[in-house]
Amino acid sequence: MLSWLGRGSTAEKAPDDKEAAERNADSDKREIRSEPLLTVSNVERSFDVGSQKIRVLKGINLDLYPQQLVMLRGRSGSGKTTLMNLMGGLDTPTEGEIHFKGRPFHKWDDDKRTEVRRKDIGFIFQAYALMPLLSAYENVELSLRMANTPRGEWKARIISCLDLVGLSKRMHHRPFELSGGEQQRVAIAKAIAHKPSLLLADEPTAELDSQMAAQVMQVFKEIVATENVSICMTTHDPTIMEVADHVYEMVDGVFVGK
Numbered sequence: 536m537l538s539w540l541g542r543g544s545t546a547e548k549a550p551d552d553k554e555a556a557e558r559n560a561d562s563d564k565r566e567i568r569s570e571p572l573l574t575v576s577n578v579e580r581s582f583d584v585g586s587q588k589i590r591v592l593k594g595i596n597l598d599l600y601p602q603q604l605v606m607l608r609g610r611s612g613s614g615k616t617t618l619m620n621l622m623g624g625l626d627t628p629t630e631g632e633i634h635f636k637g638r639p640f641h642k643w644d645d646d647k648r649t650e651v652r653r654k655d656i657g658f659i660f661q662a663y664a665l666m667p668l669l670s671a672y673e674n675v676e677l678s679l680r681m682a683n684t685p686r687g688e689w690k691a692r693i694i695s696c697l698d699l700v701g702l703s704k705r706m707h708h709r710p711f712e713l714s715g716g717e718q719q720r721v722a723i724a725k726a727i728a729h730k731p732s733l734l735l736a737d738e739p740t741a742e743l744d745s746q747m748a749a750q751v752m753q754v755f756k757e758i759v760a761t762e763n764v765s766i767c768m769t770t771h772d773p774t775i776m777e778v779a780d781h782v783y784e785m786v787d788g789v790f791v792g793k
């Protein structure tokens with residue numbers, strides 16, 4: 536097990552792990568104190584393929600609280616990405632409701648959801664989605680430009696985000712001059728620069744070796760603690776699930792277990 540792994544996951548908790556139980560109790564207290572940032576209620580998503588209807592999500596319920604880090608695990612094709620797309624307002628459910636900060640995403644048109652997405656949600660993908668000709672600094676700057684952040688705030692925010700991910704010394708490097716782990720950390724800085732409340736990450740460590748994956752997860756932990764962000768990510772890697780406040784196991788479009 537990696538030494539930096541701090542929090543206990545509810546999915547794989549040893550019964551005698553007192554420390555983990557206390558941490559989960561802390562997490563529960565936080566849940567009771569605060570309103571959820573995002574609620575997913577009885578959500579279904581079907582796709583029409585030719586004359587067939589494919590039911591991908593079959594009744595999903597999930598509450599994500601401020602400063603929580605949750606993970607979705609499940610086999611390829613179980614519906615994790617489909618759910619993340621709904622949580623991030625990239626798609627709307629066939630049935631059920633999604634509220635983000637009380638806003639009814641399931642009823643809103645794409646323009647309204649895009650507006651919220653630009654300001655308040657960050658995305659990280661497996662393949663880092665960086666602009667290859669721009670430096671780390673300029674990549675982060677791009678996200679502030681997109682979010683219409685006042686220009687006077689850019690420099691300090693870019694430096695602080697790159698510092699947070701441990702890359703302030705490499706801010707003028709372009710992606711090809713950085714390792715995979717460093718590129719992913721630039722992608723994280725880019726995704727949080729506009730101060731979103733929600734960060735969605737689809738397999739953010741899939742391309743990384745275990746040491747780089749550990750660094751990325753360490754950064755996630757710091758972001759949750761210092762940036763007031765909630766993170767929902769998908770993963771197949773059991774070693775990093777230790778960091779999660781909660782792990783949702785998805786099988787064929789439903790959550791199984793607790």
Ligand SMILES: Nc1ncnc2c1ncn2[C@@H]1O[C@H](COP(=O)(O)OP(=O)(O)OP(=O)(O)O)[C@@H](O)[C@H]1O
Nearest residue numbers: 582584589591609610611612613614615616617618
């Ligand atoms: N737009 C779409 N049209 C038709 N089928 C779709 C569409 N989007 C997803 N699906 C189907 O829904 C199922 C779930 O896909 P999804 O990408 O959500 O799974 P996943 O759990 O994220 O898998 P992976 O771990 O491989 O990324 C798959 O069978 C996929 O083919």
